[in-house]
Amino acid sequence: MSYTAADLRKGLKIELEGIPYEVTEFEFVKPGKGQAMYKCRIKNMLLGTTMDKTFRAVDKIDQPNIESKTMAFSYKEGDKYVFMDNKTYEQVELHENVVGDQRFFLLEDLECEVLFFNHRAMTVTLPAFVIKEIKETEPGARGNTATNVLKPAKIDTGYEIGVPIFINVGDFIRIDTRTGKYVERVKQG
Numbered sequence: 001m002s003y004t005a006a007d008l009r010k011g012l013k014i015e016l017e018g019i020p021y022e023v024t025e026f027e028f029v030k031p032g033k034g035q036a037m038y039k040c041r042i043k044n045m046l047l048g049t050t051m052d053k054t055f056r057a058v059d060k061i062d063q064p065n066i067e068s069k070t071m072a073f074s075y076k077e078g079d080k081y082v083f084m085d086n087k088t089y090e091q092v093e094l095h096e097n098v099v100g101d102q103r104f105f106l107l108e109d110l111e112c113e114v115l116f117f118n119h120r121a122m123t124v125t126l127p128a129f130v131i132k133e134i135k136e137t138e139p140g141a142r143g144n145t146a147t148n149v150l151k152p153a154k155i156d157t158g159y160e161i162g163v164p165i166f167i168n169v170g171d172f173i174r175i176d177t178r179t180g181k182y183v184e185r186v187k188q189g
Helices: 096-105
Strands: 002-004 013-016 019-029 037-044 050-056 060-062 066-077 080-084 091-095 111-117 120-125 129-137 150-155 160-164 172-176 181-186
Touching: 013 060, 066 091, 080 096, 080 120, 091 096, 091 120, 096 120, 160 172, 160 181
Parallel strands: none
Antiparallel strands: 002 060, 013 019, 019 037, 037 050, 066 080, 066 111, 080 091, 111 120, 129 150, 129 172, 150 160, 172 181
16 A cells, blocks of 8 residues: 555655655645645654655655554563563564663563564554652752752662652652653652
8 A cells, every 4th residue: 555745744654665764744845837845854763863855746655564562561681672462472572772761661561562564573662651769869858849959860770860859769750751751759559
């Protein structure tokens, strides 16, 4: 199945020369004379690199064979992260470079969306928020509840995050996995 240039829009996934891309920016250009053009910025979904590409209205664009599966993070082995389908017990490995900074927020059995291209795992998306325990930070000042003053703290994976000064070692916090920033303190148990 294929698309025409008129189908192009931000977020659309396309295939060029056997490589999956995602359209990140899109602009329709109609010159005074000649054919309409579709200028796009596209992101290589395997490498994460971006490039500019122009399509003519008559161009046919391939649709990639992309599938998304919910899989649970199982364990880390060397520089590979193993995810498992809880229904079929199928396992896939993703290299540390692919997982990127999201590796700091992985929890055992955390359900993630793994994107496959031609049946090969290529990216993982974590839930928007995870809860992690503070392992290291300077003691907070008692009674000081200022939220706009941040201090450095570390979670179990060694990731350093800015937290309000009232957060202490042993506190649990909600972290936005998309930005890597503190959201709020949460009560556990």
